[in-house]
Amino acid sequence: MTFRFPVARALRAAALCTAVALVPATTAGFAQVESRASPEFAKFFATYQRIKASYVDPVEDDVLIRGAIDGMLAALDPHSAYLDGAALDRLETMIDGNYQGLGISVQMEEGVVKVVSPFKGSPADAAGIKAGDYITHIDGKLIYGLDINDAVAQMRGPAGSPIELTIVRPGRDASFEVSVTRGLIELEPVTFELKSGNIGYISVNEFSANVGKDVAEAIKSLQTEATGRLSGLVLDLRRNPGGSLDEAVTLSDLFLTNGQIVSQRGRTRRDTIYYEAESAFPGDAAAGLPMIVLIDEGSASASEIVAGALQDHHRALIMGERSFGKGSVQTLLPLTRDSALKLTTARYYTPSGRSVQEGGIEPDIRVPQLSDPDAERRQRLALRESDLRGHLIGEVAAKDEALERDRLDDPRFQLTAEQLEEQGIDDFQLDYALRTLRRTAGSPLAARNR
Numbered sequence: 001m002t003f004r005f006p007v008a009r010a011l012r013a014a015a016l017c018t019a020v021a022l023v024p025a026t027t028a029g030f031a032q033v034e035s036r037a038s039p040e041f042a043k044f045f046a047t048y049q050r051i052k053a054s055y056v057d058p059v060e061d062d063v064l065i066r067g068a069i070d071g072m073l074a075a076l077d078p079h080s081a082y083l084d085g086a087a088l089d090r091l092e093t094m095i096d097g098n099y100q101g102l103g104i105s106v107q108m109e110e111g112v113v114k115v116v117s118p119f120k121g122s123p124a125d126a127a128g129i130k131a132g133d134y135i136t137h138i139d140g141k142l143i144y145g146l147d148i149n150d151a152v153a154q155m156r157g158p159a160g161s162p163i164e165l166t167i168v169r170p171g172r173d174a175s176f177e178v179s180v181t182r183g184l185i186e187l188e189p190v191t192f193e194l195k196s197g198n199i200g201y202i203s204v205n206e207f208s209a210n211v212g213k214d215v216a217e218a219i220k221s222l223q224t225e226a227t228g229r230l231s232g233l234v235l236d237l238r239r240n241p242g243g244s245l246d247e248a249v250t251l252s253d254l255f256l257t258n259g260q261i262v263s264q265r266g267r268t269r270r271d272t273i274y275y276e277a278e279s280a281f282p283g284d285a286a287a288g289l290p291m292i293v294l295i296d297e298g299s300a301s302a303s304e305i306v307a308g309a310l311q312d313h314h315r316a317l318i319m320g321e322r323s324f325g326k327g328s329v330q331t332l333l334p335l336t337r338d339s340a341l342k343l344t345t346a347r348y349y350t351p352s353g354r355s356v357q358e359g360g361i362e363p364d365i366r367v368p369q370l371s372d373p374d375a376e377r378r379q380r381l382a383l384r385e386s387d388l389r390g391h392l393i394g395e396v397a398a399k400d401e402a403l404e405r406d407r408l409d410d411p412r413f414q415l416t417a418e419q420l421e422e423q424g425i426d427d428f429q430l431d432y433a434l435r436t437l438r439r440t441a442g443s444p445l446a447a448r449n450r
Contacts, residue, residue, distance in 0.1 A: 042069070079330050084339035085149075098372050103158035103185045104129060104161070105241055106147040117239040117298045120191070123183040128169065130372075131239055131298040136175065137166035159184045190214040195234075197438045198226045200289075201305065201430070203236040207243025207302040212250030216285050232290045232437030234430065235306075235420070237321060242301030245329070249275045252309040254285045255316070259351060261309045264329055266346035273346075284315075290440045291316040292433045295361060300324035302349075307361045308350035311313070318363045319436075320429055327356025365436075370413065371428040373419045384446050 004117045048068075051059060066082070073080045102120020106113050115133040118124040136144060138154050155163065160180050168175045189211050193201045200222035215235075223230055224351075245264075252261045255275040264273045292314045297306050310316040329346040348356045379410055415428075423433045 019081070030233060041216075062386055070280070073341070073343075078327070079326070079328060079342070080344050082339070083332075099156065099185050100159045101182055101185055102129075102180055103183065103187075104155075106135070106148070106152065106155075110149075111145045113143060113151045116300075117241050119185065119187055120203060121188070123180050127178050127180045129178060130169065130178070131296075132170055134168040135165050136168055139164050140166075147162075157182050157214045166291075190218055191338060192218040192222060194222050195434055197229050197232075197434070198228060199232045199234065199434055199437050200226070200230050201234045201236065201249055202279045204303075207241060207247040207251075208246065209247070211244075211247040212254055215251055216254055219285050227394060230286075230289055232292070232440065233286050234292050234294065234433050234437065235253075235316070236294045236430070237299045237303040237307060238294050238296040238429070239298035240300070240303040241298065241324075242303055242326070245302060245305070246307040248302035252306050253277045255263065255291070255310060256313055257284055259313055261351065263349045263351075264306045264346045265349060266329075270352070272345055290437055293318050293321045294320045294429055294433060296321045296429075297324055299325040300363075304356045304361050308354065308356060311361065311364065312351040312354075317436075318361060319365045319367050319369065319433055320363050321366065323356075323360035324361050325356065325358050325360030327358070327360075362382060367429050367432050368413070369427075369429050370415055371417055371426055 012148040016327050019268055026353045038215040049063060051064060069082045073082055103115040103119040105119070108114070113123075113135040115129055115135065117131045118129045124311055135151075135155075136142065138151070143151050143154070146168055155165075157163065163180050164177050164180060165178050165180060167178055187206065187208070189206050189208045190202065192200065197202050200219065202218050202222075204211060204215065219233070222233075237327055247288050254435050260279055261275045262269070263275070266272060291310070293310055294305050295303065295318060299307065299320075300323065302310040304325075304327065307318050307323065311318045327348040329348065331345045333343055335341060350356065350361075415423075421427075422426055
């Protein structure tokens with residue numbers, strides 16, 4: 001998810017800076033508004049009056065108004081929402097990246113808690129929880145229909161304390177239980193490792209503050225650690241749900257010397273913004289190294305901006321599975337000192353003019369995650385933006401074409417998860433990317449890139 005207003009805590013001190021106002025909470029206030037309102041608002045007010053007068057139990061105004069606000073936003077798209085209290089606190093906690101719990105990003109989908117992504121290295125990740133899983137019970141208690149903040153509160157707890165989750169996984173015939181021990185979650189947005197063959201591996205887990213700078217420092221560290229010159233680079237954006245637009249632009253700029261990175265097109269001309277490579281980091285930080293970007297169905301928003309920019313500029317080969325397809329911009333609009341609207345205000349487009357919304361980013365080479373025994377069924381049933389009820393329609397139809405997308409003739413693609421495990425391969429997509437770069441290292445293409 002990509003935000004234009006990156007720091008949630010700033011809402012606490014922000015003055016009212018939007019023309020959007022809460023519907024008055026008193027009957028007198030309603031009457032004043034209703035006298036100047038459209039026929040549609042008159043229907044709303046009449047409904048309010050009937051509920052207040054005739055519902056079986058007395059209903060407080062704040063309950064009705066909050067329900068009305070939630071209903072208005074739910075009628076727009078899955079990503080617009082009203083945030084206050086616990087919801088804003090949860091967003092702030094995720095931005096800070098330090099809390100005690102499971103280490104998963106979740107959202108509510110038709111009354112069920114859905115795992116957007118387990119953070120790499122978290123207790124949830126270690127327990128085998130996967131993106132797309134549905135959590136139906138916590139310690140045997142059904143949580144269907146629970147408010148998302150209440151569900152998150154139940155999953156959090158002191159580090160070292162156990163919790164049992166009941167999981168429904170697309171592709172599995174029956175639900176199953178997973179025991180997880182909560183831990184202290186200290187999110188590391190960027191991790192890196194030097195792989196054999198002098199290939200640098202950099203994983204970006206979220207687009208929080210300073211990600212671009214952290215990746216630049218990771219490249220320098222990898223170059224120092226390498227024996228001689230780096231021969232290639234893998235940028236892993238799998239299971240990365242997004243984050244800051246500015247950091248997505250900065251990270252793309254790290255590998256591009258000129259040209260457009262992404263455009264943001266909204267309702268009016270003034271809402272259209274073009275982001276260009278400005279060489280904030282002089283030249284290409286990777287010095288033209290052969291580069292592969294890994295994506296999957298969990299790569300969304302800011303991840304898709306980076307993948308789309310590097311793909312359109314032919315700076316990197318995109319490998320993996322089609323991305324999530326969240327090509328919309330959410331802006332946090334403060335309403336009061338402790339409440340805000342998270343409102344969809346624009347769509348994203350890649351440098352070539354492709355809409356990310358719905359279609360996502362198609363990899364240049366499709367590589368299934370064969371090391372996951374549930375991979376085939378999970379892909380067949382994978383939920384993406386286009387599957388969400390009420391999703392925003394992409395203005396440009398997704399084109400179903402990509403360079404060398406299907407390489408299923410490769411004999412390695414016929415291996416089973418058990419055979420890969422016997423070979424010591426626990427991440428087939430990464431292994432395939434590394435093998436590809438090793439083959440490329442001595443090729444004319446690699447020499448030309450240098």
